[in-house]
Amino acid sequence: MNAAKKAAVLLSGGLDSAVTLFYAKREGYDCHCLAFDYGQRHAREIAMARRLAAEAGATLETVKLPFTWKGSSLVDDTLDLPRRRPLAEIRSGVPTTYVPARNTVFLSIAASFAEAIGARAIFIGAHQEDASGYPDCRKEYLDAFDAVLRLGTKAGLEGRLELAAPLIGMNKRAIIELGASLGVSFGHTWSCYEGGVRPCGTCDSCILRAKGFEEAGIVDPLREGYHAHR
């Protein structure tokens, strides 16, 4: 590994960002992770992120945002999470779990962090397939943010900083297969929108995760949890 080739990695503790971290590591990057505390329903994701970063030999900084988003069922306990939705419904429209401009806020702070530490790339685990209708997970959006980096930062202008979204064209099955080949501890990733002891099995995120593992023919180490709640 070339220690001079640094990357900033957005690490949520979920499956996609975990695979992205191990992918960046395999590509030879010295990885510096950022996790965000923004009043999400549970702190479990961040605990997972800490463990995953340690497993990848990466650093982790937790950034507590100075505001809590309103109007999203992901952060507002008074709103119900969508449950047991058919795939076709999950894949159409923007769900109530949408958090306004979330990835833009995360990526902009990562841009500043990346420039400060001299990172060459910012890695994000967004993917278009199964993106549940989040506008800020689409390739068109990520291309626009890459342009922001290249035009709006000194490092980007000088060709030293770019956005990397290696999972963007992959579906959940392919992401899980890639993660397995990279040795990701899936048992240390958390996808559920709730923060119980076990995944709820009924939110959009649990449904997409279960489908991905099923299609990949891999057993999810957390799968007991799904059965317990079904």
Place this chain on the structure above:
Amino acid sequence: MNAAKKAAVLLSGGLDSAVTLFYAKREGYDCHCLAFDYGQRHAREIAMARRLAAEAGATLETVKLPFTWKGSSLVDDTLDLPRRRPLAEIRSGVPTTYVPARNTVFLSIAASFAEAIGARAIFIGAHQEDASGYPDCRKEYLDAFDAVLRLGTKAGLEGRLELAAPLIGMNKRAIIELGASLGVSFGHTWSCYEGGVRPCGTCDSCILRAKGFEEAGIVDPLREGYHAHR
């Protein structure tokens, strides 16, 4: 004024953002301002922003960023501010006062705020002329961020949120003339990179401000300060 037409306005307490606020107000927007506390050398800008917002009948929220940028002479007291630079030098290259990805962080938080309050536009006072070589003040950059808004937020996708940079093509003289026509209290705006009782008169920002007022043939209410330090 149509109270339903809201705008989020980035208000630093400087001259450009003050003129932008009063411009947005004249355009009929119900203005909601954001000021950022990010460890800048002084808190004077924020006090100015509070007064300007009140004068414009706008609300103001101060957001304290969860990090302090390193490596910029604007926020790091151990670094010297550039002094008495000729205009040609001010206008070439990225100065040490550059703060990594600053406008991207500000705009991304404004995007989230705007979407949450149902604002139709985000106003920023950036301008290319006299922009002191900041990459994130150029039109190409702002166009890229506008694309991020339109592609990466629910409101933007639905055509309900856009970036407005009304000063982008103007020089300091034109901005001051516009501000005068809008009744902006220039004495309540602060441009100096330092936070003394009076402007230093020698930093890039003071030099550009003095030149703008001189060309506009308007007396800067703060100008005594320049003389005191020259």
